[in-house]
Each structure stands twice: as structure tokens, then as C-alpha cells.
Amino acid sequence: MNPHLEEEREKEKAMEGIRHKLALLPDLPGCYLMKNRDGTIIYVGKAKILKNRVRSYFTGSHDGKTQRLVSDIRDFEYIVTGSNMEALILECNLIKTHHPKYNVLLKDDKTFPYIKITNERHPRLEVTRRVLKDKAKYFGPYPNAYAAQQTKKLLDRMYPLRKCNVMPKEVCLYYHIGQCLAPCEKEVGNEVYDQMIQEISSFLSGGHEEIKKELQRKMHEAAEELNFERAKELRDQIMNIDALMEKQKITTADAKDRDVFGYAVDKGWMCVQILYMRQGKMIERHASVFPFFGEPYSDFLSFVTQYYSDNPALPKEILLPGESDESNDADGSAEPQESAESLQTEANTVNEEGPETLGAVSGANALTEWLGVKTLLPQRGLKRQMVKMAEDNARVALEEKFRLIERDEVRTSGAAQNLGAAIGLERLSRIEAFDNSNIQGANPVSAMVVFIDGKPAKKEYRKYKVRTVQGPDDYETMREVIRRRYERVLKENLPLPDMIVVDGGKGQISAAIDVLENELGLFIPVGGLVKDAKHRTAQLMVGDPPQPVSLPRDSQEFYLLQRIQDEVHRYAISFHRELRGKSMVVSKLDSIPGIGEKRRKLLLKHFGSLKKIKEASVEDFRPLSIGDKLANEIINALRDEES
Template identity: 85%
Template sequence: MDEPVKGLQELDQDKEKALENIRHKLALLPDLPGCYLMKNSKGTIIYVGKAKVLKNRVRSYFTGSHDGKTQRLVSEIRDFEYIVTASNMEALILECNLIKQHHPRYNVLLKDDKTFPYLKITNEPHPRLEVTRRVLKDKAKYFGPYPNAYAAQQTKKLLDRMYPLRKCNVMPKEVCLYYHIGQCMAPCVEEVPQEKYDEITQEIQSFLSGGHEEIKKELQRKMQEAAEELYFERAKELRDQIMSIDALMEKQKITMADAKDRDVFGYAVDKGWMCVQILYMRQGKMIERHASAFPFYGEAYQDFLSFITQYYSDNPALPQEILLPAEPTGTETGEDGSEADAKEGADAISGAAELQQWLGVKTLVPQRGLKRQMISMAEENARVSLEEKFRLIERDEERTSKAAENLGAAIGLESLSRIEAFDNSNIQGTNPVSAMVVFIDGKPAKKEYRKYKVRTVEGPDDYETMREVIRRRYERVLKENLPQPDLIVVDGGKGQISAAVDVLENELGLFIPVCGLVKDDKHRTAQLMVGDPPEPVHLPRDSQEFYLLQRIQEEVHRFAITFHREQRAKSMVASRLDAIPGIGEKRRKLLLKHFGSLKKIKEASVEDFRPLSIGDKLANQIINALRDEES
């Protein structure tokens, strides 16, 4: 039997065996809540999910029809495990922990769950105020998260001016500049009572928790006193602090009368992608938003809840209230929305209840009013973000395709879709290799890249290397009726172009345009040469066509040099073993297959060589030779 056919049959048998095993396990699933872990043929966990009823949820993957992205997930499943939990809330927490532990490729992964900045009042005898992205269980007080580092730094900058906590990481031996400008109490040289620290910490806490209006009134009172006593510099400093507070709190778009801290969530899905928008409301004011976009493979709303669970799993600075959208149900609604109020969002409310129980934070799914408007605003922002993402992708594709079209026009081709580019690599003629990359409509087609070990050329002869590789490539194109390129690109000038054209036209009877990319003294794309004899073609350096040529040249050079390094490394290993008496080609291959690398051979004991039928004497010679060479 032909080997490839035999291999395919064995794969089909393994798949059928795995699916039969899954069918048996499905029959044993319990009617209980829990988490399930889907595995591929290698035993790797590729998806983690939770279910109120494991039996129903897991079976749903293997019955009925699915959309394209879910089919992709299901096609890789070869086994599954499940863990029963006591409640839906336990399943929610367990799912979050399993996702963070295994990083399954088909789950929504919150890659930036620790990138949000926080303000922190340290738990030290002499506390400091700092911006941090690491949240530790160190009894410090954390405030945030802030949407970006700038917002956190600006808030810290204001508080540093208002409250004289120490700024240094290590206590100095003498007072610093901050003491002289009134921003530090100099605990390095003076005793600061704990009561003073408690008072400052309490005021900072009050400010960050919404008490900025009271603090602003107190600053205004002090400013009036300073002005009346003719301390104008102090009055100006206090006025600047008041203006900074106003500027910091001015970034509002919606205001709620109750001045609560809220996180408002909304999401949108399109083309297998999800965008989650978080609107941050602090002291009743919307100060900023954050967006995360990612592909998803499960059910949209469940993956949305999974994102929220991961987001809050390491977040100690929780808001007072979390607002979530209802799960879409497709229900027809009347003008007053009464039917929607009655029917939609049962699962959403259940998910909100589980989050509330776990986090200890009021979690709502509002159906009407201003809170519902805020969720609609978050959902609209998510939808716009996704549309913008796809427009940028389409624009990039359009620009890339247009660049290829313009390049074709510049060199006199009616159409230019497929480009094949070649580059040679060697060091003084040793381990000569060549590589080919393919660009279709201006984009790399990596599955069609090819590598070539040069067979017939001795020494560093770039022209003959080009002739050999062009001959081998296009003999195969003719023999196997493969797609022919619209343009061949070689790395070099007139000599390389002439060598390629000679082989194509005189030996193979192919008339494919060939151009050369000439580099400058800094090894960057400098000029395009086309024709017979080759002549330079002027392209503006800031044009998309020139940028496309740069990408092609950089890509083929990267591919060739990587292949050359691989071959050189193998050659060095072979030569070091071949230099040892008693080691021929057969034993060298056997040693490398058994140990995997020279390092492991060198670190092996004499006993480790016995399974290879290598005696103790030869084993000692091998080990000593490699160790002596290194020393």
C-alpha cells in the first residue's frame, strides 16, 4: 500500500475511534452544573466551558448544525472531560480559573487582564502613593482601574501636590527637593506621627472615592485665607490645585445624580469577532472607556460573560455597581417594548446574579431608563469599533492590491497578481542555499514558499546558483502544471537577471518577465531593474509600490537566511561528530536521533550509549572529544 494512503487510513481510524469514545461518554453525562474541557488529538485542552446542565450543553456540540467557527472547534475535538460543581456560581469561578491555567486557543482570553493601572497607597510605616499594574495581597489600598496610564499619572501628580507623602523608594539619609517645595514631610530626618499619616491617607481615600467636592471646598477656604494674609504664592498654588481637580473631573459625557462608581459593559459581534466596551463611571461621571476586540468560538453571550469573569478575577478595586446588557433573544417587541421586558434576558439576569454573588457587587441588567441608555451607548461604541476594524482591514487589502496593480503598470504588465521572488544565501560558498517566496495580490502566500539546497555549484557563485534554482523551480512548474507567476523577482542586478532570463527562455521556453532588486550600501532596497538589457525603473520611495518591493525583498531575505542558518548548524554538528574516529554517517544519524543534540550527547553517561550498541570505549571517546573541543 502507498505510504501516504496508509497514513490517511490510520488517521481516519484514529478519528473514528475517538468519536466512538466520545459517543460512549456522552451517554454518561450528569444532569448537573459544572465545567467541561474539550481536547484535541494530542490531548491539549482547546476549549473550556461551563453549563447549568452538563448533559445538555456538551451534547449540543455533537448534534445539529453549527456555524463555521463552531464547526472548526468541533472538528478538532477528540475527547472531553468534565468537572461537576455544586452551583452555577462555582462553575463560573472554576471556568475562569481553568481558562487562566490552560489558555485554550478557542476561548476568549483576556490577555490584558493585568495591564490596567491602579493608584496604590502602600502598607508601610511611611506610606507612598504610586501607580502600579500589579495587584498584590499586601494590605495596601488600591484605587482604579484607570483606563490608561496617563489618567493614573495625572491623578497621582495632583495628589502629590496636595498631600506630602514620601516620594522616594528607599529612605535617603538627608532631605530632598520634595521637602523644600512642601511635598514631603521628610520622615528620613523627622519623626512623623502615625495620626498624620492616617489623616492624609483618609483624605486621599475620600478624594479617590468621590469626595473631591468637599476637598475642593476646603482648598478654596485655604486659598481665601492665604490671599487675605497676603501669602499670594500659596494662594496661587492652591488655586492651581483647584483648577487641576476641575480639569481632572471634567472629562464627563454622562452624569448620574447618585455619584456612584459604575462599570458599564456592552458588546457587539460580527464576522466571528467580538468587541467588548467598558464605560468607566466614577463619582457618577463617565470619565473614560476601554475596548477589547478578539475572535470568539462559543456562544456570544456566554463568551462575553467569560470575558467579564476574567476581567474581575484579579481586580481588587471593584466599582459599586456593574451594568450588563441583556442576552439577545430575537423576540418581537411592541412599540412600548413590553414584550421584550417580559421575555428577554433570563440567562443574562442569571449570569448577573452569579457575578453579584461572587464579587459581592450589585450587578444589574437594566431594561429601561438612563442605565439602559448607558448600556446602549457601550453597545454602540462596540459596534462602531468593530466596523472600524473591518474597514481598516478592507482598506489595507485594497491598498495592497492597488500597489501590485500599480507596480505592474510601472513595468509594462497588463495584470500583476502572482509574484515569485528568489534570494541566495551562503558564507564564502559554504552551505549554499536559496529560497523562494510567493506574493499573491500583494500579500504573502506562505504555504507556497519553497527552500532549495544548492547541488551543483562550488564556491560563492551567485549567478550559477540563480541558474540552478530557476531551472529546478520552473522545470517542476512545467512538469506538474503549476501556476506560473506574472513576475519573477531576483535579489540582485543585471547579472542575476540575465542568468534567470537565459534559463527561462533558452532552456525552458518560458517568457516570464524578470526584474531585479538592487540594494544600497546599507542593504536596503534601492532600485528596481527590468527588461533585456535591464534598465532601472524609477518608483517614488514613498509610494505603495516601492513599499511592496521592500516587503518582498525583506521577506525572501529573511526566509533564505533562516534556512541557511539551519543548514549551517546541522553541518557544524555533523562535522564535529565526523571528526571522532569510529563515527561514520550511520552512527552520526543514530546518535542525533537518539539524543537530539550535541549538548545531550556531551552530557550523557557511558551507560546511555549502550542501547545504540556502542561500547564503553567508543562512548568515552565521543564524550571526551566533545568536552575537549568545548574547553
């Protein structure tokens, strides 16, 4: 049977089932879940009218990126909701649960940092990306870790909260330089902490000017009392506040906290720009660039919804662009009534032209209802200027992304071709590279990365647990992994590489060639990347027997080899750490009396990692029905092992 013909028949059968289901779709709001041939959810969307929106995927023509999504669809489900707000929240939850490949995803490693005032007897300041329901105070989000750390650094100088994760037995340096009240030795009253927390909260909520005035008053008092050293410290703190706030671009008279959103789309990519306005001043901005496959505005709203779903620090007001808002009224005229309701007529006109997606007005109303935060679609005046500024920045960031992609493509594809010519190959497109990782033979692993035309093809990366080799034998490890990889390539008729690269010199090259030629009958060029004394890429060796290839150290070809070696080494090391970390977690927790398998799983599920358990307070264990005595034993055992 022709596989292509079989696939076409399977697709036609699936489309027949889809057509029957399309006829039954309701005229109601809700979410739809698109599935592929394996039943995996590949896209989640929301709609004001499910019937119109879902049908639009299977009628008419689509652009290239949407066509890729549609070509993968073999079935769909839908869930009716009671309102647009419910559809918005349900879509967010479904995306987080299923991680569909075609959806806009706010991934965990992209979460924003917050500054946290811990809820403890002696509170601390810390920067965290993990927001817990632990009665602590969270402020943010900050666009990047640097901004959060700089703010915390300033507050550490201004307010003498304790700095130590674990209470020491005697006073430390922070006490001697006036940055800690030394609760380890001295009694500190609650009223002292309450006053500091109130001032820190005011500062982090935008009350910089009030704090600055108070510092100026204290500085003058210190100078009058001839305490010039203290006056200088206060002057430095004032200067640090000014330095922290000097990047402000826009101010508004009402001193309100706002998040201003703008977005731009081009060539299947979207950029969302967020401007952070605090106390009426723009203090920071953040851009996220990602591919998208659905309707632009609908996917933009998905981004905004996910952004706020785990965000405990909400502004007083959110400004969004309109769905097809091209106005550019920057004359500073008075702003009209700009709530979402006042724009309903205009939005309905827009939505009559296409499928019933959850448009600008519906989205703004849903966000207002869900978050309890006023969400506006400004049409003119200063607020419209702020939204346009966000849109302009998004457009610039997207153009910069394309320029970088084009530059990298020219550099890397040209480098791959030139590298092939340098080693005598007519064509060099696909390179598969291998690296081994172990510590004194423990948990030996290997990894393979693939570069096509000089660019990493991450979906084709592979990890290997070494099965047959005992101890740190790099040559035998290479033989096993090369054998396993290319036996599978031959068995499943996968594409063969134009060149194989191994991490090492003559021994690793010879081991790989022996397996390829004498066991598998494959004749593929094998190169070895040799490192220097500083563990950096030094040269490429190719051939049998291996000979060095002369490449200038500043050439694009050499740069490509460095990228390949760094990438495969990173991938192998990360896999090895993952395996080693799992075994270490088990051994560390299992060695504590009173902790069995059930409690170990419960602890890891609740805290997320060994590091978080170690940093927890006794109170954090109580929701798990773990008493204070056992909690102290767990914390002390983990901290003692680290020290």
C-alpha cells in the same frame, strides 16, 4: 496511504468515542474542555446543563467560526460543579491555566493600570499593572496608562508624599518645590501620612467635589493672608481637577460607583465596552475587540469573569445587558425591580430555544454571589440607557475595526501585487524576511517573519539561535540561517516564498543567493533592504548582481517594505533581549553572596523579574524566609550595578 483518507478515518474513530461519551453526560452544571488530535485543550466552556450544551456542538449546523472549532475537536472532558457560580469561576481558572486557542482571553499585556499607595513607613504613589497582596491600597482600574499617569501627576502636586524609589541622602528638588516632606532628613509623623492617605483615598474613590471645596477654602485663606503665591498654586490644583473631570458624560443622583458593560458581535468578532461610573459620574470608557468562537453571551460572560478575577477595586454595582435584550426604553420612566431574580421567567423562555448555556440571569446571579457586588440586568429607565450607551459604543468600535481591516487589506494586497510587478514577478504573495541581531558578537540570533498578501502571518514567524558563527559576522550568520530554513522547507515540503528579503545590501544578498542556488538548488528572488544614516528603510536592491529598484518614498509599495523591515527587526531584537536578559539575571543574582541557584529561582518566581526585585522593600522578602540583612544586600547590589 493517502494522508487525507487517514485523517478522515482518525476523525471518524474519534467521533465514535465522542458519541459514547455524549450518552453519559449528566443533567448538571459544570465546565467542559474540548481537545484536539494532540490532546491539547482548545476550548473551555460552561453550562447550566452539561448534557444539552455539549451535545449541541455535534448536532445540527453551525456558522463558520463555530464550525472551525468543531472541526478541530477529537475528544472532550467535563467537570461537574455544585452551582452556576462554581462553573463561572472554574471556567475562568481553566482558561488562565490552559490558554485555549478558541477562548476569549484577557492576556497579561492587556491588564489594566491601577494607582497604588504603597504600604511603607514613608508611602509613595505609583502606577502599576501588577496587583499584589502586600497590604497596599489599589485604586482603579484605569482604562489606559495615560489616564492613570495624569491622575497620579495631579495627586503628586497636591500631596507631598515621597517621590524617590530609594531614599536619598539629602533633600531633592521635590522638597524645594513643596511636593515632598523630605523624610530622608526630617521626621514625619504617622498622623501626617494618615491624613494625606485618607484624602487621596477619598479623591480616588470619587470624592473630587469634597477635595475641591477644601482646596477652595485654603485658597481663600491664603489670599486673605496675602500669600498670593500659595493661593495661585491652590487655584492651579483646582483647575487641574476640573480638567481631569471635564470628560464626564452621564451623571446619576445616587453617586454610586458602577461598571456598565455592553457588547456587540459581527463576523466572528466581539467588542466589549466598559463605562466607568465613579461617584455617579462617567469618567472613562474602555473597548476590547477580539475574535470569539463560542456562544456570544457565554463568551461575553467569560470576559467579564476574567476581568474581575484579578481586580481588587470592585465597584458597588455592575450593569450587564440581557442575553437578547432589544428594548430601547429611553423615556426616563421609573425603573422597575431590576435584580437578576426578577428576570428569571424571561431568561428561562430564552434558554428553552437553544442549548443550556449559562445565560444572562444565571450569569448575573453567579457574579453577585461570587464578587459580593450587586449585578443587574436593567430593562428600562436611566440604567437601561447607560447599558444601551455601552452597547452603542461597542457597535461603533466594531464597525470601525472592520473599516480599518478592509482599508488595510486593500492597501497591503495591492501594494504586494504592485511590488511584484516592479521587480518583474508575475505573482508576489508570500514574502519571507530575515534579520540578524547581536551586540559585539554576543548571543547572536536571527529571526524570520512571513507576510502573505501584504499581511503578517505571525504563526509562521521563526527564531534562530546562531550555532556555527563566532563573532559579529553578518554574512556567515545569514548563510547559516538561510541554509537551516530552506533545508527544512525542502525536507518537510513546506510552501516556498515568492520572494526572500534580507536586512542589508549586496553582501547579505550574495550570501543568501549562494546558499539557495549552489547548495540547495532553489531559484527564489532575493531582495535586500538598505537603510540610510538614520537607520530607516532607504531602498530595495534585487538581482545578481544586486541593483536598486526605483520606488517612490510615498508609495504603498515602499510603505509595505518599511513595515516588513520594522517587523523583522522588532522580532529579532525582542528575541535577542530575551536571551540576553536571561543571562544577565543569572549573573547579577549569582554575584550576590548568600544567593545560590535555589534562592535565585525562588526570587524570580516570587517577584517575576529583576526589576521588581530591585524595586522591592525589605519587608517584601520576609515571606521567602530571607532576613532583613540579606534583603538589603540584594537590593543594594542590584541598585549599585544599575547606577
